[in-house]
Amino acid sequence: MSQMNGASSLVASLEAAGVDVMFGIPGGAILPAYDPIFSSSIRHILVRHEQGAGHAATGYAQVTGRVGVCIATSGPGATNLVTPLADAAMDSVPVVAITGQVPSVAIGTDAFQEADIRGITMPFAKHNYLITNPADIPRAIAEAFYIASTGRPGPVLVDIAKDALQAMTDFKYPTSVNLAGYKPKSIPDNQSILDAAALITQSSKPVFYVGGGVIKANASRELLELAQLLGAPVVTTLMARGAFPDSHPLHLGMPGMHGTVAAVTALQKADLLITLGARFDDRVTGKLSTFAVNAKVLHADIDPAEIGKNRFADVAVLGDLKNTISALIPALKSALAKNQPDLTPWLNQMNSLQAAYPLGYDKPNDGTLSPQYVIERLGKISGPEAIFAAGVGQHQMWASQFVSYENPRTWLNSGGLGTMGYAVPAAMGAKVGAPDTTVWAIDGDGCFQMTNQELTTCALNNIPIKVAIINNESLGMVRQWQTMFYEGRYSNTNLESKRVPNFPMLAEAMGCVGLSCEREEDVDATIEKAMGINDQPVVIDFRVHRDAMVWPMVAAGTSNDDIMIARETTPDWDSQEL
Amino acid sequence: MAQHILEVLVENSPGVLARVAGLFSRRAYNIERLSVGPTTDPSISQMDIVVNLEGHALEQVIAQLDKLINVISIKEIIPNKTAPAVHDTQPDYQN
Ligand SMILES: Cc1ncc(C[n+]2csc(CCOP(=O)(O)OP(=O)(O)O)c2C)c(N)n1
Ligand SMILES: [Mg+2]
Numbered sequence: 001m002s003q004m005n006g007a008s009s010l011v012a013s014l015e016a017a018g019v020d021v022m023f024g025i026p027g028g029a030i031l032p033a034y035d036p037i038f039s040s041s042i043r044h045i046l047v048r049h050e051q052g053a054g055h056a057a058t059g060y061a062q063v064t065g066r067v068g069v070c071i072a073t074s075g076p077g078a079t080n081l082v083t084p085l086a087d088a089a090m091d092s093v094p095v096v097a098i099t100g101q102v103p104s105v106a107i108g109t110d111a112f113q114e115a116d117i118r119g120i121t122m123p124f125a126k127h128n129y130l131i132t133n134p135a136d137i138p139r140a141i142a143e144a145f146y147i148a149s150t151g152r153p154g155p156v157l158v159d160i161a162k163d164a165l166q167a168m169t170d171f172k173y174p175t176s177v178n179l180a181g182y183k184p185k186s187i188p189d190n191q192s193i194l195d196a197a198a199l200i201t202q203s204s205k206p207v208f209y210v211g212g213g214v215i216k217a218n219a220s221r222e223l224l225e226l227a228q229l230l231g232a233p234v235v236t237t238l239m240a241r242g243a244f245p246d247s248h249p250l251h252l253g254m255p256g257m258h259g260t261v262a263a264v265t266a267l268q269k270a271d272l273l274i275t276l277g278a279r280f281d282d283r284v285t286g287k288l289s290t291f292a293v294n295a296k297v298l299h300a301d302i303d304p305a306e307i308g309k310n311r312f313a314d315v316a317v318l319g320d321l322k323n324t325i326s327a328l329i330p331a332l333k334s335a336l337a338k339n340q341p342d343l344t345p346w347l348n349q350m351n352s353l354q355a356a357y358p359l360g361y362d363k364p365n366d367g368t369l370s371p372q373y374v375i376e377r378l379g380k381i382s383g384p385e386a387i388f389a390a391g392v393g394q395h396q397m398w399a400s401q402f403v404s405y406e407n408p409r410t411w412l413n414s415g416g417l418g419t420m421g422y423a424v425p426a427a428m429g430a431k432v433g434a435p436d437t438t439v440w441a442i443d444g445d446g447c448f449q450m451t452n453q454e455l456t457t458c459a460l461n462n463i464p465i466k467v468a469i470i471n472n473e474s475l476g477m478v479r480q481w482q483t484m485f486y487e488g489r490y491s492n493t494n495l496e497s498k499r500v501p502n503f504p505m506l507a508e509a510m511g512c513v514g515l516s517c518e519r520e521e522d523v524d525a526t527i528e529k530a531m532g533i534n535d536q537p538v539v540i541d542f543r544v545h546r547d548a549m550v551w552p553m554v555a556a557g558t559s560n561d562d563i564m565i566a567r568e569t570t571p572d573w574d575s576q577e578l
Numbered sequence: 579m580a581q582h583i584l585e586v587l588v589e590n591s592p593g594v595l596a597r598v599a600g601l602f603s604r605r606a607y608n609i610e611r612l613s614v615g616p617t618t619d620p621s622i623s624q625m626d627i628v629v630n631l632e633g634h635a636l637e638q639v640i641a642q643l644d645k646l647i648n649v650i651s652i653k654e655i656i657p658n659k660t661a662p663a664v665h666d667t668q669p670d671y672q673n
Pocket of ligand 1: 391392393394395396418419420421443444445446447448470472474475476477478
């Protein structure tokens with residue numbers, strides 16, 4: 001035990017928690033903490049906006065599997081963290097946010113830069129703290145890291161009053177955390193595993209419905225073994241891209257609003273959904289009452305509240321997915337030894353759908369650049385080890401569809417909240433977590449204009465990310481909806497971003513290399529040029545056709561059965577035996 | 579619909595009432611009645627929450643409530659019985 005002020009106790013606690021990097025911006029209320037940060041072993045990266053700090057912490061966490069840390073001052077600093085913390089909550093990312101608060105005597109007086117950030121984040125944070133006594137700091141930090149990283153991961157905020165940072169205290173970091181109301185269940189019950197195995201052997205049309213939980217649990221290898229053991233088709237949701245190799249013959253691709261015909265149909269026509277770390281999100285199910293109506297549901301998750309939330313589960317398995325799948329493999333082996341269902345007809349049906357309706361796109365006939373082509377080349381040239389972070393919009397869906405993901409933690413995006421502006425700061429955090437790996441942000445021209453200032457941070461801190469702006473000079477995804485549902489009345493979706501801003505010049509102004517490309521024949525050379533620059537961030541302005549659309553599509557609120565493969569075109573179901 | 583009483587033991591920490599009330603409002607569940615009182619352990623309070631829910635909706639409320647870190651245990655008291663049947667939901671919903 002040693003005497004120090006609360007600020008030093010905070011930094012010593014963060015060191016004890018194993019933090020190696022944090023992203024933040026100082027200000028009055030958090031200023032005492034920035035003094036010990038100055039001499040700490042923890043790398044602090046000074047961002048240009050607190051939203052960037054939050055998404056960077058998220059990107060770091062998604063790539064490394066460790067807790068990402070961001071730090072901000074009271075009031076506006078803290079409220080700028082709200083979006084990335086809500087984002088981390090929706091995508092179950094372990095993040096700890098530290099905020100300064102006005103001195104405890106001033107709390108509740110509408111003091112300068114006072115905001116009730118604990119109250120503001122209460123609806124979505126996994127947990128949060130307001131600390132006014134410096135003696136509570138080490139325990140709060142230890143609990144925050146424990147809560148953020150165990151069970152279903154999520155963001156935890158620790159708000160600390162300025163006077164608690166200034167007062168003297170004894171520092172002693174707890175050796176263990178014991179919370180009466182929080183005991184995550186990581187080992188599944190044996191009976192539930194047996195029930196799951198039995199249910200699987202009764203099925204002749206099973207499909208693995210794989211969600212982001214498989215990546216969180218580092219259970220990709222186990223999933224591969226389980227899937228090959230059963231030989232059933234696999235679909236990976238937007239949050240699970242990379243959990244199962246895209247090149248694997250059992251993989252049907254992504255289900256959902258912009259999923260493949262085969263993946264969407266596999267869920268629709270299955271008699272059993274083997275649901276692993278997925279949550280029956282509306283973007284996957286479409287109109288819930290028409291979703292997979294003939295399927296039984298096996299639901300394995302670590303969060304008990306997900307069981308039965310949107311869809312009844314015939315068998316639920318609660319526990320960490322790595323443990324769950326590991327236990328399921330031998331149980332299924334012995335169940336299959338007694339009763340091996342013939343999945344061949346089902347697999348043949350799905351394979352013929354996959355062959356009939358592969359993902360594809362038409363190149364624009366006016367000679368302008370196809371956004372899908374650019375993204376496809378980015379994936380091919382960068383290779384399966386590269387990490388991709390996307391913004392939100394059409395480019396995000398194409399980045400999910402046309403890059404082939406072979407490894408977990410190589411695809412980062414804002415799936416649940418759909419946060420424009422996620423890509424650049426998340427890529428920054430990812431690159432900090434994986435400095436030797438190529439990290440691309442595939443961003444929209446709209447998204448890029450929300451958070452591109454973090455390129456300055458990247459340039460100054462030797463974080464050489466690469467950014468591909470898919471510049472369709474519009475809020476393309478919204479424009480697509482206007483094309484489809486508002487008779488082409490393009491209200492406020494024209495960004496004119498081929499005129500202003502000049503993206504390469506903007507990039508250069510921030511200390512990056514700025515490139516531009518608008519002809520198909522220049523795409524490879526431009527990407528290769530960017531691949532060759534590793535001492536500076538690079539930004540490529542890909543000036544693409546504006547009217548490209550994302551297909552397939554299940555319109556919001558409609559049934560997955562009504563999937564469109566192009567405008568007013570549905571698959572030719574009569575030619576398929578389903 | 580039958581009324582159900584949830585006997586919820588919570589850590590006696592600041593903000594815990596806001597956490598519970600906020601959960602009901604954001605997930606659009608109605609609270610019929612709510613009372614908070616001390617227990618013999620000063621670090622633990624008891625909330626009695628009366629809800630007009632049953633079946634699936636009730637299970638969801640309990641599961642979501644149990645996700646709150648400050649919620650220690652939840653007992654569901656089944657109404658309209660002379661000797662109320664009490665079953666502890668804790669084993670299933672240990673978060
Ligand atoms: C912060 C935020 N504001 C608004 C939206 C609604 N929205 C979804 S996609 C989109 C367009 C994104 O435009 P761009 O970044 O250019 O991507 P594109 O669809 O053109 O590829 C908008 C405005 C959002 N998801 N996030
Ligand atoms: Mg755009």
